[in-house]
Amino acid sequence: MGNKKITRRNPKGMPEPVGNYTHITKIPRNAEWYVASGQVGMDEDGSFPESMNRQISNTFKNIEAILAAEELEAHHIVKVNIWAIEQIDWQWLNQQWIDLFTDEFPAMTIGYLVALGLPEIKVEIEIWAAKP
Template sequence: MENSKIIRKNPAGVHSPVGNYTHLTKIPRNSELYVTSGQIGADQHGNIPDKMNEQIRNTFRNIQTVLHAEELSSEHIIKVNIWATEKIDWDFLYEKWAELFGLDYPAMTVGYISELGLPEIKIEIELWAAKV
């Protein structure tokens, strides 16, 4: 039944996405909504590496841990917000993105800003998820 699953689509009349995301994600009524705090590149001991790609690797590992804690997977993610303080290596990020999402992309927003919560944080990723 179409009303009992998350739907992702790119409506006619809108340009194709310029990255690995979907323009519109629709969740059915009575779904449980999950919102994460921004996940950062800290390792399990709280250490934040200097290099952006290491922070990206740790951030995606942290995302997986948070998702698994609530028995969520990429199919439940409806929206991703990414904030970065320096240029993102999109080839590297999309490699980690593909490991998480395959080709089933959620809606996404990316913003470059001057700083995040701590000066050493270079990237932060927030997730919205829904369980039908």
């Protein structure tokens, strides 16, 4: 009947990932899919902090709230897209990333853009999740 778990791997013959992600993630047949809108770094009061790192922390907090609302866990996340308008402090983001994923990393894409949806937004993170 096939594997009923989400599996992640880095194929042989390819360079190792340059960060904490996996080259390919396989989602089992008949898994439920969850696609979240891009999450941004808004504070609980609806304002955007000036600090990119605070926005990153808030964004991860919002992602955790989405997961909890759907009874999902970090290991259900199969794909992450990160969009930013200024240089990311990778040490800061990686700590948030490892806190969320521990050591089971999803596929990831990162892009630097000129602007996001509102002038105050410095980072937006989109997740795709699957629950077997």
